[in-house]
Structures are given as structure tokens and as C-alpha cells.
Amino acid sequence: MAAQSDSLRRARPLLGTFVEIDVAGAARDAMETAVEAAFRAIAQVHRLMSFHDPASDVSRLNREASTRAVTVDDWTFQVLATTGDLHRRSNGLFDVSIAPALQRLGLLPGQTDDRRRAPEETPMADGIELLARNRIRFKRPDIKIDLGGIAKGFAVDRAVDVLRRCGMSHGIVNAGGDLAAFGSTPASIHLRDPRDPGRILCQVAVKDEALASTSGSFDPVRSSQAADCAIIDPRSRQPARQLAGATVRAPSCMIADALTKLVMIDPPSAASLLAQARASALIVSADGEVNASREWERARAA
Amino acid sequence: MSDWIKWTAPAAAAVSITSAAHAVQYLSIPEAQKLAFPSASSFAEIQPGRVWKAQAGGRVVGLFVFDRVIGKHLYIDYAVALDPSGRILRIDILQYRESYGGEIRGPSWLAQFKGKTRGSSLEFNKDIRNISGATLSSMHITEGVKRVLAAYGSAIR
Numbered sequence: 001m002a003a004q005s006d007s008l009r010r011a012r013p014l015l016g017t018f019v020e021i022d023v024a025g026a027a028r029d030a031m032e033t034a035v036e037a038a039f040r041a042i043a044q045v046h047r048l049m050s051f052h053d054p055a056s057d058v059s060r061l062n063r064e065a066s067t068r069a070v071t072v073d074d075w076t077f078q079v080l081a082t083t084g085d086l087h088r089r090s091n092g093l094f095d096v097s098i099a100p101a102l103q104r105l106g107l108l109p110g111q112t113d114d115r116r117r118a119p120e121e122t123p124m125a126d127g128i129e130l131l132a133r134n135r136i137r138f139k140r141p142d143i144k145i146d147l148g149g150i151a152k153g154f155a156v157d158r159a160v161d162v163l164r165r166c167g168m169s170h171g172i173v174n175a176g177g178d179l180a181a182f183g184s185t186p187a188s189i190h191l192r193d194p195r196d197p198g199r200i201l202c203q204v205a206v207k208d209e210a211l212a213s214t215s216g217s218f219d220p221v222r223s224s225q226a227a228d229c230a231i232i233d234p235r236s237r238q239p240a241r242q243l244a245g246a247t248v249r250a251p252s253c254m255i256a257d258a259l260t261k262l263v264m265i266d267p268p269s270a271a272s273l274l275a276q277a278r279a280s281a282l283i284v285s286a287d288g289e290v291n292a293s294r295e296w297e298r299a300r301a302a
Numbered sequence: 303m304s305d306w307i308k309w310t311a312p313a314a315a316a317v318s319i320t321s322a323a324h325a326v327q328y329l330s331i332p333e334a335q336k337l338a339f340p341s342a343s344s345f346a347e348i349q350p351g352r353v354w355k356a357q358a359g360g361r362v363v364g365l366f367v368f369d370r371v372i373g374k375h376l377y378i379d380y381a382v383a384l385d386p387s388g389r390i391l392r393i394d395i396l397q398y399r400e401s402y403g404g405e406i407r408g409p410s411w412l413a414q415f416k417g418k419t420r421g422s423s424l425e426f427n428k429d430i431r432n433i434s435g436a437t438l439s440s441m442h443i444t445e446g447v448k449r450v451l452a453a454y455g456s457a458i459r
Contacts, residue, residue, distance in 0.1 A: 011328050011395035013380070013440040013447075018395060020326075022431075032337070177434040192322055192435020198375065198402030200322050200430070202311055213434040247434060271305030282309060291306040 007170075010035050014042050015152050017176025021159065024183070025169040034166035038159040038173065045155035048076050049147045051100070061136055062100070062144045069135040077134045079147055079154050079254070086258055087126040089273060093265050094258060095126060098234045100144035149231070152178045153212055153257025160253075173253075180210040180253045194245025194284050201284070204300075210253035214260035215245030215284075233265045240264045244286050249299065250279035267291075324430040325399040331381070334394050335366050338383035353454065362386055367450050368396075371442045376400050382447055388455040393447060 007024035008031040021038050023031045050056040057076040064070050072080075086094040127139040156173045160180045163171040170183030181187035186205035193201040194215035204211065214231065231240045246263040250256035255277050263270040263281050271293060274281055280295035292300075329337070335345050339356040342363055346355040354366040365384040371377070379397040384390060 009326065009328055011326070011398065013393055013395065013443040017438050017440050018398070020432075172432060174432055174434070176438045176440075179432060179434055181432075187432060188429070189432045189434050190322070190430050192433060194435065197435055198322050199320055200433075201435075211434050215435065245435070267306060283306065290309040290311075292309040293306060297307060297309070 008032065008035060010039070012039055014039070015046050015155060015175055017152070019155075019159075019176070020172075020174045021163070022172040022174075023163060023168045023170060026167060030167065034163050034168050037166060038162040041158040041162045042155045042173075042175070045075060045151055045158060048073050049079065049151040049154075051146045051148060058145060058147055061138070065136050066138040066141045066143055069131055069137040071133065071135050074134060075154070075158070077130070077136070079150060080128060080136060081130060082254060082258070083147070083150060084126055084128060084130065086262070086273075089276070090262050090269070092126075092234060093269070094149075094262055095234045096145045096147055096149065097126065097128070097143050098232050098237075099146045099148070099230070101142065102232060102237060149261045150254055150258045152176070153210070153253035153255070156180050156210065156253035156257075178210075178212040178253055178257050179206070181206045182208050191247055191282070192245075194243075195288060201290075202282075204247075204249070206249065209249055209251055210256040211247060211249045212253060212256035212260050213245060213247040214264055231261050231264045241286060243267065244284045244288075246281055246283045248274070248279055248281045249296070250277055255279060321402055322430065322433060322435075323401040324433070325397075327397050329381075329394055329396045331368060331396065334381045334396055337394065338366060338381070338392055339363055356383075364391060365454055367454055369446050369450060371446055373442065375402050378443065380443060380446070382450045384451075384454060388451070390447070390451070393443070395443075 007022065008028065009020065009022045011018055011020040019039070019042055021035045023035060026034070047053065048057045051058055053059060057072040061070050061072065083094065083096045127143050128145070129137040129139055131137060152175045156175050156178055157180060159173040160171065160182060163173070164182065170185070172179060172181045172187050179189065186207035189204050189206050189211055191201045191204065191213065193199040197215070232238070233240045243264050246260050248256045248259045248263060250259060256279065259270065259274060259277060259279055259281070262273055263283060267283055270281070274293055274295065280293045280299060282290065282292045282296055284290050335342070335354060335356065341358045342356040343359060344357045345366060346357060347353070348355050352368050355362055356364045356366055364386055367382045367384065368379070369382065370379050377399040378395060380393060380395050382390060383392050
């Protein structure tokens with residue numbers, strides 16, 4: 001079956017979602033090998049950056065980095081360099097330490113009846129020090145990080161690198177909606193309507209770029225409704241509720257993934273960050289209004 | 303919000319595409335078996351349609367377990383390959399079907415797949431190859447894999 005096809009499509013459960021890899025234009029064995037290697041790269045990101053796996057870099061940092069410098073993998077270091085940069089550019093709105101902090105304080109919704117008793121300040125410096133030779137130190141004892149808002153995009157980028165290095169001329173890597181496509185023909189991507197994930201909002205053509213979407217996470221095994229979104233606005237220490245969902249297109253999936261969070265938290269200030277990153281976005285507000293950044297509309301017109 | 307402009311759906315999209323219902327067939331059971339155990343010369347069915355022992359020259363090289371998740375709007379076939387000591391070698395999604403506007407568990411919904419191996423039903427939008435949107439949870443697969451491990455994860459005798 002399907003032995004005649006010159007394309008290959010595989011899916012695995014990784015990063016808490018379904019990761020799908022689609023390649024075309026090479027011999028079957030070569031495609032199979034490339035896809036296998038790309039899945040290995042994603043599994044490696046999963047191992048390094050899982051918040052729950054006690055052996056991950058993230059868990060090691062959360063246990064030890066406030067008492068001593070901890071050496072991490074190149075990839076973890078790269079991601080933390082990006083999160084630090086985004087933290088500065090966004091004046092603290094992008095904060096990989098906010099969700100664990102709130103969890104520990106029992107301040108995430110549904111866990112306490114007194115959400116007001118948060119710590120006094122949200123520090124502007126993210127408190128994560130990047131040292132020579134891939135070492136990381138936390139400047140305060142209470143810092144815990146969760147890279148859930150960026151690792152998936154980074155994993156997609158690594159998988160795309162692997163596919164390209166294996167000589168694939170076309171490919172798409174889609175990690176539960178955070179995706180990147182490369183090749184000579186654009187890939188057509190359908191966007192779910194965040195207000196009703198069973199429906200399609202529109203279609204976009206993606207070529208040599210990435211697309212990431214955020215809204216409440218969604219499990220069609222249980223329901224057609226999306227859950228409350230898990231992005232915390234560091235200013236209110238509440239889930240970002242202004243938007244039902246956002247989709248960002250950007251040169252890399254890591255940046256697209258991270259920018260969806262900033263767009264969800266504060267659309268007005270995110271507009272300039274999008275421009276700096278050569279990115280664009282489509283946003284759906286909680287009341288159903290759909291807006292696009294100017295670049296998004298330009299890309300559509302092109 | 304002056305940097306944001308009001309967006310309206312292209313007319314064509316609104317007419318032609320409304321439902322996210324889609325289906326993908328990734329691998330058949332024999333294809334998945336071959337990928338998981340390239341060295342195997344035979345697969346002995348030890349539980350009909352569910353568990354196979356992968357063998358290479360009379361030696362057991364692992365276990366192949368087929369499982370299925372059926373939810374309200376989602377239907378997934380997947381396979382777990384275990385090595386002889388019961389460790390996971392790989393997990394592959396074999397088939398993915400997502401549908402709305404009716405319960406997937408309904409007999410009529412399921413009936414359309416009887417005897418079919420490839421997704422070609424009218425119920426599905428064939429234009430949809432890639433979707434971005436709300437992140438899909440794969441928690442049910444994780445739970446399924448735990449059950450598979452509990453049942454078959456001990457070393458193969």
C-alpha cells in the first residue's frame with residue numbers, strides 16, 4: 001500500500017501533542033531515515049525541556065540553579081538566550097518563570113480562593129543568568145522555569161534542520177499546530193477557529209516560514225470545546241483572557257510560538273515586537289472580533 | 303489597537319470550508335510492524351488484532367501492540383513497539399480521524415470505516431492536510447500507553 005507515493009507522512013505523540021512530519025521528493029528509504037532522525041531531534045528537545053521529567057535540563061535547573069551554576073545542553077542554552085531576549089524586549093511580559101511561580105503559590109485558577117496574595121513585585125530582570133560554557137544560574141532562590149511556551153516551536157525548528165540536512169527538498173513539521181514548512185511550493189494550512197475548534201477560520205499558504213497558534217488547549221476525545229488558555233499575564237497573574245486565540249507567522253517556529261504568548265497577553269504592545277521579528281499575526285478576540293496585523297494582510301495580498 | 307486591522311474571512315473560504323473534520327491514514331499495521339522491527343522475519347499474532355510477537359530467526363525481538371482511542375470527536379489508531387525487556391521502542395500513530403457535528407462513537411459514524419483501510423469518506427474534507435489552531439492534547443495516548451505497559455511491559459517470556 002502507498003509504495004508508489006513520493007511523499008511520506010508519519011505522526012507520533014510527543015511534546016504533549018501529536019507531531020506530524022510530512023516529506024516529499026526523495027527516495028522512500030531516504031525519506032524514512034530523515035523522518036526518523038527528525039523525530040529523534042524532537043524527542044531530544046522533549047527530554048531536555050520537559051517540566052515533569054526529573055532528569056530534564058529544566059528540572060535540573062529548577063532543583064539546583066539557584067544554589068550553583070548548572071551546565072545545560074546547547075539547545076537548552078539557546079532557548080534560554082531567546083527567552084531572556086524576549087523578556088527584555090517585552091518589558092517582562094514574556095516570562096518563563098511565572099507559571100511555575102504561580103503554581104507553587106497555588107495561584108493558578110481553580111487552586112485557591114485567594115489569588116490576591118501574590119508576591120509584591122514582578123521582577124523586570126528575569127533572574128536567569130547565562131554564563132560561559134553553557135552554564136546557567138538563577139539569581140534568586142525562588143525561580144522555577146517552564147519552557148512550555150517556546151520549546152515546541154524550537155523542537156519544530158530542529159526537526160526542520162534535520163530534514164534539510166538529510167537532503168529533503170520539501171517538508172512540513174507540525175507539532176499540534178506549531179508548524180514550519182520548507183520547499184519550493186507553499187503548504188496550505190487551515191486555521192481552526194479558536195471559538196469553535198471544530199470549524200475552520202481560514203487557510204494560509206506557508207513557505208519557508210513557520211506558523212504557530214495558541215488558544216485554549218483542546219482534546220477532541222473529550223469535547224469539541226477548547227479549555228481556558230494556560231497563558232498567564234504576569235501583570236494580573238491571571239490567564240490572558242482578552243483573546244480567544246492567536247496565530248503568528250514568523251521566520252522561525254520558536255519565535256512564532258513565543259510571540260503567540262505575547263500577542264495573547266497584550267495585543268497592542270505585541271504589534272511592535274511582531275514587526276521587529278519580521279512576524280505577523282491574526283487574532284480572535286473573546287467577543288469574536290477578528291483582527292490582523294498589517295503585515296498579515298500584506299502577506300495575504302501578495 | 304491601531305496596528306491591528308479588522309479582518310474579514312475571504313468569501314471563498316467561508317463557503318467551501320466550514321468543518322475541521324479530517325482524516326489521515328499514516329501506516330497500516332504491517333507497515334508499522336516492519337518499521338518498528340526492521341530485522342523481524344515474522345510476526346506471530348498472540349492476541350487477535352492486538353498483540354504480535356516480532357521474531358527474527360526464531361528469536362523474539364519484541365512485542366507489537368495495537369490500540370485505539372475513540373472519543374467524542376476523535377478516533378486514533380496507534381501502535382506501541384516494545385523490546386524484549388518491555389521497554390518502549392517507539393509509538394506510531396497509524397490513523398487519525400477527527401469529526402464534528404455528531405458523536406464519533408455513534409454506530410453510523412463507525413460503520414463507514416468497516417472494512418476500509420484508507421480514509422476516503424465523504425464526511426471528511428480532503429483539502430485539509432495541515433491544521434494549526436488550538437493545541438491538541440495527546441493525553442489519552444499517554445494514558446493508553448500506560449495501560450499497554452501495565453499489560454505487556456514485563457519482560458517477554
